[in-house]
Amino acid sequence: MPISRRERPAKPALTREGIVDTALRLMDEGGLQRVTMRRLALALDTGPASLYVYVANTAELHAAILDRLLGQVDLAQAADEGGWRERLHTVLVSYTRLLFAHPGLAQSALVTRPAGPHYLTLVETLLALLDEGGVPAPQAAWGVDILLQSATASAAEHSSRVEDTRSDEEWRRLNRALAEASAETYPRIHAQAADLVSGTPEERTRWAIDMLVNGILATPRTR
Amino acid sequence: MPISRRERPAKPALTREGIVDTALRLMDEGGLQRVTMRRLALALDTGPASLYVYVANTAELHAAILDRLLGQVDLAQAADEGGWRERLHTVLVSYTRLLFAHPGLAQSALVTRPAGPHYLTLVETLLALLDEGGVPAPQAAWGVDILLQSATASAAEHSSRVEDTRSDEEWRRLNRALAEASAETYPRIHAQAADLVSGTPEERTRWAIDMLVNGILATPRTR
DNA sequence: ACCTGAACACCGTTCAAGT
DNA sequence: ACCTGAACACCGTTCAAGT
Numbered sequence: 001m002p003i004s005r006r007e008r009p010a011k012p013a014l015t016r017e018g019i020v021d022t023a024l025r026l027m028d029e030g031g032l033q034r035v036t037m038r039r040l041a042l043a044l045d046t047g048p049a050s051l052y053v054y055v056a057n058t059a060e061l062h063a064a065i066l067d068r069l070l071g072q073v074d075l076a077q078a079a080d081e082g083g084w085r086e087r088l089h090t091v092l093v094s095y096t097r098l099l100f101a102h103p104g105l106a107q108s109a110l111v112t113r114p115a116g117p118h119y120l121t122l123v124e125t126l127l128a129l130l131d132e133g134g135v136p137a138p139q140a141a142w143g144v145d146i147l148l149q150s151a152t153a154s155a156a157e158h159s160s161r162v163e164d165t166r167s168d169e170e171w172r173r174l175n176r177a178l179a180e181a182s183a184e185t186y187p188r189i190h191a192q193a194a195d196l197v198s199g200t201p202e203e204r205t206r207w208a209i210d211m212l213v214n215g216i217l218a219t220p221r222t223r
Numbered sequence: 224m225p226i227s228r229r230e231r232p233a234k235p236a237l238t239r240e241g242i243v244d245t246a247l248r249l250m251d252e253g254g255l256q257r258v259t260m261r262r263l264a265l266a267l268d269t270g271p272a273s274l275y276v277y278v279a280n281t282a283e284l285h286a287a288i289l290d291r292l293l294g295q296v297d298l299a300q301a302a303d304e305g306g307w308r309e310r311l312h313t314v315l316v317s318y319t320r321l322l323f324a325h326p327g328l329a330q331s332a333l334v335t336r337p338a339g340p341h342y343l344t345l346v347e348t349l350l351a352l353l354d355e356g357g358v359p360a361p362q363a364a365w366g367v368d369i370l371l372q373s374a375t376a377s378a379a380e381h382s383s384r385v386e387d388t389r390s391d392e393e394w395r396r397l398n399r400a401l402a403e404a405s406a407e408t409y410p411r412i413h414a415q416a417a418d419l420v421s422g423t424p425e426e427r428t429r430w431a432i433d434m435l436v437n438g439i440l441a442t443p444r445t446r
Numbered sequence: 447a448c449c450t451g452a453a454c455a456c457c458g459t460t461c462a463a464g465t
Numbered sequence: 466a467c468c469t470g471a472a473c474a475c476c477g478t479t480c481a482a483g484t
Contacts, residue, residue: 037477037478038475038476046450049450052478058478059393060393107330107334111380115396128411138421142430142431149376157333173338185343188354207362207365207442214438214442215435215437260457273468275459280458
């Protein structure tokens, strides 16, 4: 049996793309908290300092991962996907699902928004849908911001509970605090405790999108 | 000159309250990133392990700090503060300002909500105001959630730019990406670039609250 | 220009042992 | 019950030196 010329495959050259690829793989395997500069470097068979040639810092790395991921958002471009409102739902639900599936990334997206091509495409698509719905441009522009922010924040909130047990305990603690709120001090919380925590994430997301669209439609920017 | 019985003041006994107090002081001096378990312990003249008798982990500590801070929210209880809508503005703007002034805390609030008395009071107040505005209880319950989430997310986003220079660069990068978006690939972003980033944080917050209230009013929970 | 070894300056959390 | 020294298992980022 001939011995291959090189026992190990050649170490592939570092590129920004390759770094983001490996980061995505690490994240799929164990969540964003496993994607550290040091571990990423280890997976790429180099030292952490080498990564800084291609990536400015951890925040930028996270933004790059997210932008790559945003390529998977369903932009509802098919002709038979219904009216603008329904297609808006499709896009935003798809975006939300993506972030729900990748715990931790949503949180970093709130602080450092991706500025890559996929993010721009998403914004462009939402602007087009609101325009189709007759929303005046100024309030559409601010509206898109809040639509994305709301979806991102929901995912950040939820995802943390999936990712580690500790946050799940916090969640239970808040629920208990709501359920056990004294009827004298907090009469409305006491009366509406069930409403406050009702619904699946899907139901709440759907209502939130409807509500936001209604609000955007009804609120001109010049008072 | 008589030598005092003890040269140094007696080391005060550790309590949860005292720990949160000191944490708040550290945060005022240098932002949340300066409030680490180790530094906090140092400020309290003890070792980090001692804190774990009173605080389960860092997330819980942050939530406790925020709940303490929420005691300062203007609940618009004065008789002459106008109608429900205006008072809702007062409460939410006050909440937003608080988080803007304490960079970093907003971010942690999105993941671990405080479950203390001040947070419950805030929720109770918002429920009362929406009730006064004739909003049906089920959609008020979900609405309060989004009102707080939106204010918190805005603060998280903004505050990071204040806190460190790096995020400010990210912000500029996104703005440039929007401003320079190609008219062919992103026609609407190109046309609406100015709108997308226009307005002061105050103006955007005000519009967002109006928009959310309009949406909540217009969106029943049973479709 | 690209890459890296080594260092700097830190983290959160646990746990056995003390009082 | 409360407290702690010491350890465990990590971090991000920088920089001088190499190729």
